[in-house]
Amino acid sequence: MRFVVIGGDAAGMSAASKAKRNNPDLEVIVLEQSEDVSYSACGMPYNIADPDREMNDLVVRTAAVFRGKQGIDLRTGHKVDRIDRQNKTVSGTDAHSNRFQIAYDKLLIATGSRPKMLPIPGIDLPGVKVLRSLEDGRRIKSYIDSHNVRSAVIIGGGYIGLEMVEALCERGMHVQLVEIRDSFLPWLPKAMDDLIRTELETHEVKVKLETSVTRIESHHDRLKIFYSDSETVVDLVVLAVGVVPNSELAADAGLVLGPGFSIAVDRYLRTSDPDIYAVGDCADAFHQVTGQRVWIPLALRANRGGWAVADNITGRASDIPDIVGTAVFKVLDLEVARTGLSFEEALNAGFDPVENIIQSSSRAHAHPGATTIHVHLVADKKTGRLLGASMIGKEGAAHRINALAVALHASMTVREFFGCDLAYAPPFSPVWDPMLTAANQLLKKL
Amino acid sequence: MRFVVIGGDAAGMSAASKAKRNNPDLEVIVLEQSEDVSYSACGMPYNIADPDREMNDLVVRTAAVFRGKQGIDLRTGHKVDRIDRQNKTVSGTDAHSNRFQIAYDKLLIATGSRPKMLPIPGIDLPGVKVLRSLEDGRRIKSYIDSHNVRSAVIIGGGYIGLEMVEALCERGMHVQLVEIRDSFLPWLPKAMDDLIRTELETHEVKVKLETSVTRIESHHDRLKIFYSDSETVVDLVVLAVGVVPNSELAADAGLVLGPGFSIAVDRYLRTSDPDIYAVGDCADAFHQVTGQRVWIPLALRANRGGWAVADNITGRASDIPDIVGTAVFKVLDLEVARTGLSFEEALNAGFDPVENIIQSSSRAHAHPGATTIHVHLVADKKTGRLLGASMIGKEGAAHRINALAVALHASMTVREFFGCDLAYAPPFSPVWDPMLTAANQLLKKL
Structure with missing residues (x-):
């Protein structure tokens, strides 16, 4: 059987590698239009910040490794411009401007996104x-x-x-x-x-x-x-005004699209064609909180999805959990994090949202180095369910958000979250972690 | 009605304050043997570290505030040595060696623990x-x-x-x-x-x-x-060879004791006498993972329990969530954290535990400042349920543990935890957070 992957970045290469690990007899062809595969795209700003580092430091695995030890037929400089679903082929142009056409049994579209x-x-x-x-x-x-x-x-x-x-x-x-x-x-x-x-x-x-x-x-x-x-x-x-999914190939082939012109996939990462999968920044996902389709292109989902596609095409049916859209970034000395829905998103999804913002301390109040941390929670008034959170502060926001992400996956109410036995020591938190203080305050509005 | 509290530290003073807030007409008497109330005990090592800080910086609220604005009858220098359940009185000796005897309607024992x-x-x-x-x-x-x-x-x-x-x-x-x-x-x-x-x-x-x-x-x-x-x-x-609960008063009064000679309480913090509550380091708790009674004296529980007692005696029946024993501390440049059960604790509780330890990076691998973080997970082989975790590293262990604590509260399986959409950005984590990597590795043993 031949598994063809369009796109050799995080999603495509995780799928290709795991498919080959799952079944070494599988023929795996990856078609990548650039010369780079498997690098940490999110690391680029930090690399640019440092004049002494090479951009190639961000390469996780080289094409040579994929071709050699892993036995993947990785073809860089190969730009696909057409998927023929009838005949199950993809075609395009290689680096020497020669046309190519390749048949597939299973196809993965992992074409990512591009800047607006x-x-x-x-x-x-x-x-x-x-x-x-x-x-x-x-x-x-x-x-x-x-x-x-x-x-x-x-x-x-x-x-x-x-x-x-x-x-x-x-x-x-x-x-x-x-x-x-x-x-x-x-x-x-x-x-x-x-x-x-x-x-x-x-x-x-x-x-x-x-x-x-x-x-x-x-x-x-x-x-x-x-x-x-x-x-x-x-x-x-x-x-840097945002990104759009590279979904034209899929659209031209008549595949169903999802939000934001992403490619619609089910929980097995299948598109509307059972032999074609899509994963990574070009594909949509289900949101755990709303149950609705969303397009939130993030790295973890791309990697996780790549693995799941590999399992699915090698006979280990693997559905993928819904996302909660957890994201974090750093800007200068600030950590900014979110998970789940904002107030407006909750409103649009049909919830009856309430929200609050509290300010607390990143460490015990008397502890040296304590800074202010701001915690914002959104909950559903009808059910008391936690719907989303955001946080900003000089320390402790990036990792704290994960506790709230897990709570969203578990469909916890604000009361249940408030009941969680979180860690305390003066260098890391007040006795009541700022997240618990936020939950306690929000309970008063529920 | 008169509410008498024995012990004026975290548990006792949170109960006294909230009871008075809930019902300003309630008579609240706190009997504290020392002259100090409401201070951050956990902050003491950090205060000792700094010769320029006063120990009194750790006082959260002074006796004067409790007595004045809050209207609590706070009697320091009052050591209780007997509870008479028949006549509903407590008696003891004050700072001038005079005997006192006080009647109660509801009594809270918040006597804490003492060093072994x-x-x-x-x-x-x-x-x-x-x-x-x-x-x-x-x-x-x-x-x-x-x-x-x-x-x-x-x-x-x-x-x-x-x-x-x-x-x-x-x-x-x-x-x-x-x-x-x-x-x-x-x-x-x-x-x-x-x-x-x-x-x-x-x-x-x-x-x-x-x-x-x-x-x-x-x-x-x-x-x-x-x-x-x-x-x-x-x-x-x-x-510093450990602590023992100050449960002698309770034991002498014939109240049922729990593990480690702590005072046994139900989920409403009631002792075996319906008019006597116990909370804080002297009392036991139910463990969420095992359902069994445990004695894990920690500050958050003392504060949470104090509030719950106040609600209960003022007619707002409030049960308290079970604990998962989340704890964190810092030693020099290391963060050490735990939640839930260790392998041995899981074994003793009747589970069929499996465990693993992984090493990963506290930040993206190519990111400056990344250090090794060690994650240890314990799960039940029969059910796949996550039972406990510990973590150690130079950064990111203290806050990461909370995500696992929430997972324990939600009784998540390792597979469910592995499915969580956690945050990623190069300064804070690899794409797969070390906790997810640990979960993925542990899945292979389940």
Whole structure:
């Protein structure tokens, strides 16, 4: 049997490797359009922050390892442009512009996502970069060196934009962040989102909210950015206004799409064609809290999904748990984390949500180094069920969120969560962990 | 109605305060034998570590606040020595050696625990200290100053002993730790326990395991310690060989006792006398994983229990959730955490336990600052249920344990826990959080 995988990043390569481990006789062909496979995409901002590190440090396994020891027929430089479901073939163009066509028994679409572009003049200038592939990372890093970049505008205030702000601040640059909305993270309550702005400004990042970029012009080897209200000249622009799933192949083949034009899959990662699977940033998922389809492209799901597809096509039927959308990132000295639903998401999903925000201490109140941690919880008034949480603080938010994620998986009520016997020692928490304090306060609204 | 509370520490004062908040007309009398109420006992080692801090910084609320604004009849210097259940009175001696007798409608025993003593000659010398009450803390601190203490022996390698090692190292002392067993924490697998020894020795602490202290002698204003195999002279000895519940009052009154001579209580914190409650370090609890009675004296339970008693005596029947025994402490640069059952505890409780230990990285593998984290999981072979966990590492163990604690409260199987959507970002975790890696490895044994 032949298993063909389109896309050689986290999802595709975990599927290919595990399929081969499960069944060494299986023929596994991976078609990857770039020359890079299996790297830590999320590590790129941190790598860019450090001029002494090679971008290739982020490669987890090289193509040679996959081809050699693992026995995977990995074909880089192979761009698939068509899936023929009738004849069960994929076809495309290789690095030498030759056409290829390959038959499959089982197919996995693991094409990931790509950065959204802005339809403005100058977006294609050489100094305007996106960050998605390892090659994008190399381009940014070499541009910084070759153009002696001292200043940058980041367009977009989501995870990647904020991580890139930190990375370029670490490089000692003057950084501006421009965001068209009036906040960074739409799921974060405004009062908590404002802390991000304060953090950025403390680090001398110039923040422009409710501002759009109307065009970019070349300006003596530099870039002139035209904001809706002013203009500025910098050395580099990084565009980070979100990502879109690479689902065109699937759509053209007539597969059913899910939210945000992602590829709809069932809990076995099957698309609407039983011989075609999809996993990773291009595919959707079921949300544990709502039971509804969502598109939340994150790394753990890609890896987990890759393994599950491998099991499924090698006869070990493996359904995949629903997600709760747990995410965390760091921006300068702040940890920002979420899991489950925001208030608005809960409302849209038909719940009767209540929410609260508490401030507590990251350590015992009298303990040196204690900082303020902000905990936001959302619950359903009808059932008392916990629906979601977000957290922000200088320490302890990133790991704390996992306790709430587990509570969501267990469909706990706020009261049940409040009853949990959490850890206490002065260097790590008050006696009542901030999450318990938040739950206790929220109980009063239920 | 009159509510009498014996003991004015965490459990007693939370009960007294909340009872008064619930019902301002309630007469609330607290009888505390010392002069200190409501302080952070767990903060004492950290306070001792810092010569510039006052021990009184650990006081959360003063007696004056309880007496004034809160309207509690708080009587310090009042030592209760008898409970007369027939006549519903308590009696004892006040600070002026006068006898008192007080009638109660509802009584709470919140007498806490006291350090175990060693029956060896010299244990009562002035330089031999225990750490339990705030007064103990003051004594240690003033002894360090008045005797220019430069060296110390800690007897006992549990939480408090290890925290005191850290505190005295911070003060620049030469510290020896002596422990009669061959390990520090009986619930920690030996391979992980050994990391504590290495950590201590890296910080030049002299560790003597499987060693007993046979006597202590005064030696020119210093102390001579006789070990089973050698002797040493130091300035200070801290005895930290465990605690015992102060349950004698309850026992003398004929109340039923639980494990470890703690006072047996039901899920409403009632003792075997329906008008007498017990809570805090003197009382037992039900363990969520085994359903059995256990005595695990920890601060969160004391606070939670105090609130529940207040609700119960003011007509808001409130049962209290079972515990999972989550605990964490820091020793030098190590975080050590546990929740649920150890392998041996699981065996003793009638499970068919399997366990494993994995090593992973506290951050993404390529991320600067990543350190090794060790995760130990215990599960039941018959049901696949997660039974317990322990963790040790330089970062991320203290907060990670809470995710596993919540999983235990939810009676999750290892497979269900493995399915949880935990947070990932390179500064905080590998894509597969070490807890998920541990769960995945343990699944192979189930």
